[in-house]
Amino acid sequence: MPVQVIVFGQLTDILGHQPVTMEDAPDTNTLIRRLNQRYPALVNAPYIIAVDKKIVTGNTTLTGGNAVALLPPFAGG
Amino acid sequence: MATEHKIRNIFTTGPISASFIADSIQKHDTKTNIGGHSIFLGQVRADVIDGNKVAAIEYTAYEEMALEKMHQIREAIFAKYPLVCMHVHHSLGKIAAGEICLFVFTSSAHRREAIDACTETVERIKAELPIWGKEIFENESYQWKENR
Structure with a gap:
């Protein structure tokens, strides 16, 4: 199932502003591994992962209908 | 008394004007159970980094x-503080140095609750809301803002 990934902040310097579609991403660990292969600069970038607007920790199963977002350190205010 | 609050938009494109803030204060003159307001205003600072001065921050x-x-x-x-009301506004888009980008306004019967609630809300906004700032220098280069 393809998964749509959106990024924000400094990660737009690496992945751009448009959602990136990743094939065969059954879980977040696999997704990140594939993203790291496609975007080597992502490997050392700090971020947390949100699935459907909820921050997740640890490997999380993806169904294909999920909105996955990579969120670098927040800098509001 | 528990109050149900609906999800409100906090985002506004461009800077938060002094007249908007003044109007917001004025609107509380009918809420006579309020005895204290606390207001935090975040302003874009013209940091100088390696000789380059920040001209604006572009928020997303x-x-x-x-x-x-x-x-x-x-x-x-x-739930934690006996507030009468709370208002939060955060800018998106390019905000020039010297302009206001965050407005947090809490009101309660007595000052202590308004002040403490305002402080805690500002801290949580900075730590927990997925907002980013691109610091754009006068020479058009940029770096990504980091909160302390």
């Missing part, structure tokens, strides 16, 4: 997630 956000999170923060603050 994961808006849907930020509004959901802000709703949770608002509920938690109302």
